[in-house]
Amino acid sequence: MKKNAGLIKRLLPFYKKYKKELGSRLKPSKSLFSLGCFFLSSLCIAFVLYPHLILPLKSYHLGDIAQTDIRAKHDFLVEDSFTTEKYRQQAREKIPPVYKFDEKLWPGLKTKIHMAFKNMREIMEQNKIKKLAKNAVQIAEKKRNSFKIITDGEMKKRFESMLGINLTLKEFKLLKQKEFSPALEGILFELLEPLYLRGIVENKITLPNTQYGIVLIFNSSGRQEKIYSPGKFLGLKEVKHEINLRRYDFYREVGKETTNAIVKLALNLIQPNIYYSAAETEIRKQKAAKAVKPVFYRVKKGEMIVREGEKIDQKQLLKIQAQQQSISQRQSRLLFVGITALIFVLLWTNRIVLKNVKKDFLEKKSDLFFWLSNILLFLVLSRIALEIGNLLSQKISSLSSQFFIYALPAVGATLLIVLFTEPKIGIVLGSLMAALMGLMLNSPVFFLYFLVGSWWVAFRLKPCRHRSKFIKVGVELGLIQMALTFGILALENPLNLWQMGASFAFAGLGGVTTGIVALGLTPIIEIIFGYTSEIRLLELASLDQPLLKELMVKAPGTYLHSVITSQMAEAAAEEIGANSLLAKVAAYYHDIGKIKKPLYFVENQIGIENKHDRLTPSMSALIIISHVKEGVELAQNYHLGPEIIDIIKQHHGTRLITYFYQKAKEHNLDVKEEDFRYPGPKPQTKEAGLVMLADEVEAACRSLTNPVPSRIETTVQKVISDVFLDGQLDGCELTLKDMHKIAERFSKVLISIFHPRIEYPESPAKKGNGHESKNKMFLVTSHTYKEHSSKGEVASQRLGPGKH
Numbered sequence: 001m002k003k004n005a006g007l008i009k010r011l012l013p014f015y016k017k018y019k020k021e022l023g024s025r026l027k028p029s030k031s032l033f034s035l036g037c038f039f040l041s042s043l044c045i046a047f048v049l050y051p052h053l054i055l056p057l058k059s060y061h062l063g064d065i066a067q068t069d070i071r072a073k074h075d076f077l078v079e080d081s082f083t084t085e086k087y088r089q090q091a092r093e094k095i096p097p098v099y100k101f102d103e104k105l106w107p108g109l110k111t112k113i114h115m116a117f118k119n120m121r122e123i124m125e126q127n128k129i130k131k132l133a134k135n136a137v138q139i140a141e142k143k144r145n146s147f148k149i150i151t152d153g154e155m156k157k158r159f160e161s162m163l164g165i166n167l168t169l170k171e172f173k174l175l176k177q178k179e180f181s182p183a184l185e186g187i188l189f190e191l192l193e194p195l196y197l198r199g200i201v202e203n204k205i206t207l208p209n210t211q212y213g214i215v216l217i218f219n220s221s222g223r224q225e226k227i228y229s230p231g232k233f234l235g236l237k238e239v240k241h242e243i244n245l246r247r248y249d250f251y252r253e254v255g256k257e258t259t260n261a262i263v264k265l266a267l268n269l270i271q272p273n274i275y276y277s278a279a280e281t282e283i284r285k286q287k288a289a290k291a292v293k294p295v296f297y298r299v300k301k302g303e304m305i306v307r308e309g310e311k312i313d314q315k316q317l318l319k320i321q322a323q324q325q326s327i328s329q330r331q332s333r334l335l336f337v338g339i340t341a342l343i344f345v346l347l348w349t350n351r352i353v354l355k356n357v358k359k360d361f362l363e364k365k366s367d368l369f370f371w372l373s374n375i376l377l378f379l380v381l382s383r384i385a386l387e388i389g390n391l392l393s394q395k396i397s398s399l400s401s402q403f404f405i406y407a408l409p410a411v412g413a414t415l416l417i418v419l420f421t422e423p424k425i426g427i428v429l430g431s432l433m434a435a436l437m438g439l440m441l442n443s444p445v446f447f448l449y450f451l452v453g454s455w456w457v458a459f460r461l462k463p464c465r466h467r468s469k470f471i472k473v474g475v476e477l478g479l480i481q482m483a484l485t486f487g488i489l490a491l492e493n494p495l496n497l498w499q500m501g502a503s504f505a506f507a508g509l510g511g512v513t514t515g516i517v518a519l520g521l522t523p524i525i526e527i528i529f530g531y532t533s534e535i536r537l538l539e540l541a542s543l544d545q546p547l548l549k550e551l552m553v554k555a556p557g558t559y560l561h562s563v564i565t566s567q568m569a570e571a572a573a574e575e576i577g578a579n580s581l582l583a584k585v586a587a588y589y590h591d592i593g594k595i596k597k598p599l600y601f602v603e604n605q606i607g608i609e610n611k612h613d614r615l616t617p618s619m620s621a622l623i624i625i626s627h628v629k630e631g632v633e634l635a636q637n638y639h640l641g642p643e644i645i646d647i648i649k650q651h652h653g654t655r656l657i658t659y660f661y662q663k664a665k666e667h668n669l670d671v672k673e674e675d676f677r678y679p680g681p682k683p684q685t686k687e688a689g690l691v692m693l694a695d696e697v698e699a700a701c702r703s704l705t706n707p708v709p710s711r712i713e714t715t716v717q718k719v720i721s722d723v724f725l726d727g728q729l730d731g732c733e734l735t736l737k738d739m740h741k742i743a744e745r746f747s748k749v750l751i752s753i754f755h756p757r758i759e760y761p762e763s764p765a766k767k768g769n770g771h772e773s774k775n776k777m778f779l780v781t782s783h784t785y786k787e788h789s790s791k792g793e794v795a796s797q798r799l800g801p802g803k804h
Contacts, residue, residue: 034351034368041372042344046336048379049343049440053336060320064312070320072303077296078322088289095288096212096226098280099201102219105273106196113188113269116162120180123150123158152176165268171261178258187250187259191266195239202272204235217280239270299323343436347372350432357424366642370529371417375429378413379436381517385409386440403502405446406485407510410437411477414454415461415470415518420531423458430454445491449484453511456480465534465581467519474515478508532641537585540640547638548588551595557603558594561698562587564753568694569687572745576738578686586647587691589640593631593648597623603702617664621657621676628652628678643687650688651695652678653728682731689732690742693720697746707754713747720746 046053060066127149156172167175178184201207208214213228234242243266250259299305299319306316354361362368389404413433418426434454438447460473485507489500526536543549552559566587573580598604600611600623612620631648654677661676683689700719701712720743723729734742 033365034362037368037372038344038347038351041376042340042347044376045343045347045379045436046340048376048383049436050336050339051383053339059334060312060317062312062314062317066306066310066312070305072299072301072305072319072323075301076299076322078299078318080295080297081318083295084292087295088292091288091292092285094212095281095285096210096214097208098215098217098277098284099230099274100217100219100277100280101199102273102275104220105271106193109196109269110189110193112163114185116159117180117182117185119162120155120159120176123155124176124179126150163265163269165265167261167265167268171264174258174261175265178254184254184258184262187254187262188266188269191243191246191263192269195234195242195270196273199233199274200239200270200272201233201235201274204231204233204238206276207231207233216274217277233274236270236272240267243267243270339439342439346432346435347375350428353428354425357428358422361421361425366529366531370420370525370531371429374413374416375433375436377521378410378433379440381412382408382410382437382440398498400499400502403506405441406449406481406503406507407513408437408450409510409514409517410434410450411453411457411511412514412518412521415457415473415514416521416525418458418461419464419518419522419533420525420529423462426458426461427455430458445488449481449488452484453477453480463534463581465538467522467535470515470519470522471512472515474512476511477514478511481507481511526641527639530639530642532643534581536641537581540644541581541585541588547592547634551592555591555594555598555601555604557606558591558598558601561603561702562589562591564749565590565691565694565698567753568698568746568749569690571749572690572694572742573687575741575745576686576690576734578690582643582647583687583690586644586651586687587694589631589635589644590648590651590691590695591627591631592634593627593629595634596627596630600624601627612660617660617667618671618675621660621664624657624660625678646684647688647691650681650683651691652680653682653692653726654678654680655723655726655728682728684731686732686734686738689729689734692728693723693739693742694746696723697750701750701754707750709747709751712750712754713743716743716746716750 130149152169152173155176156167156169159172160166175184207230209231213226214230216225216227217223218225243263247259247263250262253259254262299322305319305323306312310316312320351362362371385404385408386401389399389401392404393399393401410433411430414426414430417429431451431454434447434449434451437450438444457473457477460476461469464470482504485503486500489503522533522535525531526533532540539545543552548559551562566584569587570580570584572578573583594601594604599608600620602610605611612623615623628649628651632645635645635648656673657676657678661671661673664671664676683692697716697719700715701707704711704715720739724739729739
């Protein structure tokens with residue numbers, strides 16, 4: 001029996017673990033819930049993007065068998081797309097390729113050559129004068145050293161830099177021997193000028209040889225000339241051949257070696273001044289194709305389109321589709337389902353990406369609802385703005401519906417998500433919103449338009465500690481959108497002054513409006529989803545908050561402790577790159593649960609009996625532990641936000657209340673350690689870990705009777721080591737390097753708080769009353785602590801080794 005009992009006892013933990021895992025598997029899957037939310041959201045988004053897809057007519061395809069006779073219900077036109085495309089292709093082929101002629105290239109190069117040769121001649125002249133000055137006996141030694149002669153190497157570098165070429169030292173010296181004479185300069189001009197004036201292309205083989213010739217555009221004047229024989233232009237190979245042939249004309253004049261150096265220089269200076277403009281050619285071809293009007297043929301009312309049982313051919317299909325489009329804009333259910341599936345895939349893929357960016361995001365239902373509703377909300381707002389634009393454009397002829405596209409507030413979704421999370425999540429959501437807007441507007445150009453705007457605000461909004469930041473980012477967004485609008489207009493059509501001005505105005509106002517809309521929605525989201533923005537944190541950081549005032553009145557010692565803890569947490573957070581504002585505000589509120597029973601905590605026991613003296617250790621531990629639960633309840637009642645509530649829960653982790661645990665062990669050997677531990681959880685974020693460490697360190701340093709810097713630093717290191725070795729920081733991503741920085745910041749803050757002050761001498765009145773006076777001043781600490789001696793406790797020391 002004893003063996004069986006021992007076996008059962010050993011197997012019991014495994015049974016409990018298996019039972020717990022089995023129970024968790026039998027619970028409804030979170031993924032199933034997420035799938036349902038994503039599917040419903042996809043349906044809603046598909047409807048917002050394509051609201052006209054309602055009860056579509058039957059869709060026919062090429063080769064389908066007609067189930068009934070299909071007749072024309074009214075007169076309508078059908079575009080003959082084959083013939084239209086044929087005519088457009090012919091129009092494209094008639095457009096000659098466009099080349100551009102840079103007529104300023106040779107004059108500019110000629111000026112460079114002249115300036116380079118002139119500069120070399122001047123340097124050589126100056127060097128001659130300096131040599132004469134150096135040899136003069138009358139010049140003092142100090143003065144003579146100031147005449148620095150420019151070396152051949154320096155002259156060569158300057159000459160090459162001015163012309164953008166490379167020469168050998170030998171070739172340069174040959175030119176120098178001739179003193180860079182104007183004659184050499186003239187030879188260079190004689191070699192190059194006729195070639196540049198004739199026109200140089202990179203590769204003559206690429207020149208077209210068609211009946212339509214080419215169009216040559218002069219860059220400076222904009223003048224156009226049609227060239228039917230482009231073979232007259234020279235290719236680079238022909239130019240080099242021409243220059244090499246002409247070298248023999250100058251051998252007698254300047255010598256063979258010098259001529260070769262000049263020829264080498266000329267070859268280096270050759271570059272094409274006629275080049276093919278693919279963009280201009282394509283624009284002209286597209287313009288010519290657009291100018292071709294579509295070819296239509298008329299279908300009369302009552303005309304038989306296809307008979308029952310016949311296979312639908314291409315021509316019949318075009319007629320059916322034209323009739324469906326003319327009757328209604330409705331499409332098939334299949335199209336709607338396909339769009340819904342596409343959106344579902346986009347949303348689900350976005351979710352997977354977000355999981356990699358931030359693991360815990362979308363785990364909570366509130367996060368999931370906020371993310372999906374944020375997307376849907378701004379798509380609805382964009383759709384409403386778009387429909388308003390369509391209505392106004394019909395009533396006001398000068399307004400185009402496209403103007404309103406530039407002002408759509410879709411980027412606001414990114415603003416809100418970044419405000420309550422982080423920029424990386426905003427980048428992911430911004431990409432999704434841009435894709436959805438591209439689907440709504442059926443334009444890849446506007447996908448880029450909203451993508452760039454979303455990415456910009458994602459990086460520019462944080463930190464956002466003032467509501468005016470929304471307006472500032474909105475103005476920046478407006479300027480970005482104006483620049484993008486210019487690019488879109490330049491791509492589409494020739495620029496029209498009114499169209500450009502109106503588009504710029506809508507784009508700029510759209511950016512500002514987006515910021516204002518996001519700002520207005522911020523408090524609503526904070527109330528509905530319980531989020532805490534940086535703006536809200538600043539409001540909570542005000543010491544005029546009712547909860548902090550109540551803490552100051554009912555538990556002044558705890559209030560002072562919280563203020564010092566907040567200073568420590570904020571300083572350390574700034575040092576390690578954590579959210580300093582969240583750490584500061586959370587430290588203000590981490591002990592608000594002590595409002596319920598303030599006198600059971602030693603920092604509030606000023607001149608009164610310690611209430612724990614009459615309680616059992618287990619009861620004292622329960623009271624100490626309860627302040628966490630009561631703090632969470634108060635935080636929820638005052639809507640402090642989930643981030644602060646989580647830190648209140650985690651700021652003690654699963655720490656042991658050592659004082660009462662040891663006291664209980666003295667009286668009862670069977671005491672359970674878990675009864676004297678906080679329920680946790682352990683800190684899950686850097687900010688929660690900072691608040692825990694600041695809380696423990698401040699409590700420990702407060703108990704020091706002589707808080708000199710060395711003792712403070714030692715205490716800080718010891719407390720942080722104890723917390724780390726206890727495993728309390730395992731889940732909050734604080735590294736050893738971070739903890740070293742934290743210890744340094746804590747020590748600096750505490751040393752500045754416990755700095756020494758000068759005690760002032762007694763007043764003359766006290767001297768007259770017979771009090772002993774001293775004519776010296778001595779140092780005392782800025783905080784004095786009163787000790788209890790009756791029951792072995794120190795009034796300034798927290799109950800237990802840490803703060804409770």
